[in-house]
Amino acid sequence: MSIEVMRQVRNALVWNLNTDLDNISACEQWAKILRKNIDDLDKAIADAELKWVGLTDEEHHEIVLFAESGDWHDFEVINATEAKLKEKNT
Numbered sequence: 757m758s759i760e761v762m763r764q765v766r767n768a769l770v771w772n773l774n775t776d777l778d779n780i781s782a783c784e785q786w787a788k789i790l791r792k793n794i795d796d797l798d799k800a801i802a803d804a805e806l807k808w809v810g811l812t813d814e815e816h817h818e819i820v821l822f823a824e825s826g827d828w829h830d831f832e833v834i835n836a837t838e839a840k841l842k843e844k845n846t
Contacts, residue, residue: 759804766797809844
């Protein structure tokens with residue numbers, strides 16, 4: 757799950773929690789579960805952000821060399837950079 761998706765889910769849960777559910781006795785348990793889910797999503801977001809791995813100096817150099825080779829298009833440099841980051845962060 758991407759960080760952005762986790763944030764969207766968290767925001768939806770917060771919105772549901774802030775509705776008038778606590779005034780309905782049958783929904784109090786649901787409100788308790790929503791609070792736990794929000795806490796779990798906050799932790800998952802923090803964990804995912806901490807696990808981000810960027811490019812090394814050597815990898816930067818490889819991309820610069822590729823870009824300077826003259827045999828490329830902008831989207832190819834972007835795709836190569838994105839592919840390397842995805843490889844490192846999965």
